[in-house]
Amino acid sequence: xxALELRGLGRAYGERVALREVSLTLEEGRTLVVFGPNGAGxxxxxxxLGTLLRPHAGEVRVLGDELPGDAWRVRGRVGFLGHDPLLYxxxxxxxxxxxxxRLYGARETRVDALLGELDVLGRADEPxxxxxxxxxxxxxxxxxxxxxxxLLLLDEPTANLDPAAAELVAPLxxxxxxxxxxxxxxxxxxxxxxxxxxxxxxxxxxxxAAQVDxxxxxxxxx
Amino acid sequence: MRTAAAVLRKDLRxxxxxxxxxxxxxxxxxxxxxxxxxxLDRRSLEGELAAGVLWxxxxxxxxxxxNRLFVAEREQGGFDAFLLAPVDRTAMFAAKAxxxxxxxxxxxxxxIPAFVVLLLGPGPGAAFPELLLVLVLANAxxxxxxxxxxxxxxxxxxxxxxxxxxxxxxxxxxxxxxARATAPLLAEAGAGAFPAKWPLILALYDVVFxxxxxxxxxxLLED
Numbered sequence: 001x002x003a004l005e006l007r008g009l010g011r012a013y014g015e016r017v018a019l020r021e022v023s024l025t026l027e028e029g030r031t032l033v034v035f036g037p038n039g040a041g042x043x044x045x046x047x048x049l050g051t052l053l054r055p056h057a058g059e060v061r062v063l064g065d066e067l068p069g070d071a072w073r074v075r076g077r078v079g080f081l082g083h084d085p086l087l088y089x090x091x092x093x094x095x096x097x098x099x100x101x102r103l104y105g106a107r108e109t110r111v112d113a114l115l116g117e118l119d120v121l122g123r124a125d126e127p128x129x130x131x132x133x134x135x136x137x138x139x140x141x142x143x144x145x146x147x148x149x150x151l152l153l154l155d156e157p158t159a160n161l162d163p164a165a166a167e168l169v170a171p172l173x174x175x176x177x178x179x180x181x182x183x184x185x186x187x188x189x190x191x192x193x194x195x196x197x198x199x200x201x202x203x204x205x206x207x208x209a210a211q212v213d214x215x216x217x218x219x220x221x222x
Numbered sequence: 223m224r225t226a227a228a229v230l231r232k233d234l235r236x237x238x239x240x241x242x243x244x245x246x247x248x249x250x251x252x253x254x255x256x257x258x259x260x261x262l263d264r265r266s267l268e269g270e271l272a273a274g275v276l277w278x279x280x281x282x283x284x285x286x287x288x289n290r291l292f293v294a295e296r297e298q299g300g301f302d303a304f305l306l307a308p309v310d311r312t313a314m315f316a317a318k319a320x321x322x323x324x325x326x327x328x329x330x331x332x333x334i335p336a337f338v339v340l341l342l343g344p345g346p347g348a349a350f351p352e353l354l355l356v357l358v359l360a361n362a363x364x365x366x367x368x369x370x371x372x373x374x375x376x377x378x379x380x381x382x383x384x385x386x387x388x389x390x391x392x393x394x395x396x397x398x399x400x401a402r403a404t405a406p407l408l409a410e411a412g413a414g415a416f417p418a419k420w421p422l423i424l425a426l427y428d429v430v431f432x433x434x435x436x437x438x439x440x441x442l443l444e445d
Binding site for chain 2: 102
C-alpha cells in the first residue's frame with residue numbers, strides 16, 4: 001500500500017508559489033529524502049504532509065487518507081520534527097513530554113524510557129531554556145516519536161546534533177515510513193529509497209534512489 | 223475534557239513559572255486606581271462613578287492578559303504541536319478561556335480590596351455576594367471574548383494592537399451590564415436594590431458568545 005501519493009501538488013503563500021506540480025508515490029516502510037536549496041519548498045511539503053498547511057492544488061493522500069478532507073484521521077499517526085523543537089522553553093523535558101503524551105494519547109511510561117534512551121534523563125527536570133540546542137533537539141526527537149507514529153516527517157533532524165548524539169537518535173528515527181528533508185547528498189542518498197529534488201518549488205528529481213547520483217543532487221544547489 | 227484539562231494545567235504551570243500575565247494585570251489595576259485616586263481629586267467614590275471606574279480598570283487590565291494568552295503557543299510552536307495531535311481543537315479554546323477566567327479572579331483578589339481602600343467610600347459590605355456574582359459573570363464574558371480576540375490577533379503581526387481593537391467593542395455590553403448591576407451595591411447610603419435584569423443579561427451574553435466562540439474557534443486555527 002502507498003503511504004504517500006501526490007498528484008500535481010501545489011501550494012502558494014499569497015503571490016509566491018512554494019510548490020508546483022509535485023507528483024510522486026512512496027510505499028509503506030520506505031524513506032523519501034527531499035533535497036533542495038533554501039526556499040525550494042521542502043519545509044512546505046513536510047507541513048502539508050503533516051496537515052499543518054492545506055494544499056492549494058492537486059491531490060494528496062497520506063497513509064491512505066486524502067488531505068485536507070480527512071486530515072483528522074492522519075493527525076496522531078504522524079511524527080513531525082521541524083526546525084523548531086515545538087517544546088515550551090519554561091517547562092522541563094519531562095513536563096513537556098508528559099503534556100504531549102496526554103495530547104497524543106501515548107503512554108506516559110514512554111516518557112522516561114525515551115529520555116533514558118537518548119541520555120537526557122539526568123536533566124529531565126530542568127527548564128529547556130537552560131539546556132543546549134543539541135539537548136533540546138534530542139528532546140524534540142522524543143516528542144516526535146512519543147506516540148509511535150506510522151509516518152515520520154523530519155526536517156534536517158540531526159542539524160543541531162554532534163556525531164555522537166546523531167548516532168544516539170538514529171535508531172528512533174529509522175522506523176516506519178519516513179520523509180526526510182536533507183542538505184547532505186551522500187548521507188541522504190544512502191538513507192533514501194526515493195529521492196525528490198526541489199528547486200523553486202518544482203520537482204526536478206523524482207525517482208528511485210538507485211537512479212540518482214550525488215552529482216544530480218549537487219546540481220540542485222548550483 | 224481531558225485535553226482541555228491538560229492544556230489548562232500546562233498554561234497555569236507556565237504562568238506560575240514565568241509570572242508574565244497576572245502580576246502585570248494586577249499592577250496595572252493598582253496603578254490605575256492610584257491615578258484615579260489623585261486624578262479625580264475626591265476623597266471617595268460611590269454609585270455609578272465607582273462602578274464605572276472599577277469595570278473600566280478591570281477591563282483594560284484584562285487586555286494585558288488577553289495579549290499574553292497565546293504568546294507561548296505562537297513563539298514556541300505550541301500551536302503546531304497541538305494541531306498535529308488527534309484532539310478536538312475547541313479544547314484549546316476551553317482551556318485558554320478557563321485560564322483567562324482564573325487570571326481575572328486572581329487579579330480581582332488584589333484589585334477589589336485595593337479599590338475599596340483607595341477609592342470607595344463604604345465597602346460593599348452585605349452586598350458582597352451580589353458583587354461576587356457580577357464579577358463571576360463578567361469574568362466569564364471577558365474570558366470568552368478575550369480568548370476569541372486573542373486567537374484572532376495572534377495570527378497577525380500587530381497582535382498587541384489587534385486584540386484590544388477586536389475585544390473592546392465586543393465587551394461594551396459587559397461593561398454596561400456590570401457597571402449597572404454594581405452601581406447600587408456601591409452606593410454611599412449602603413447597598414441599594416440589586417437589579418436582577420443586569421446579571422441575567424450578563425449570563426445571556428456569556429452563553430451567546432460561548433456558543434459563537436465554540437463554533438468559530440476551529441477556523442481561527444486553520445491555515
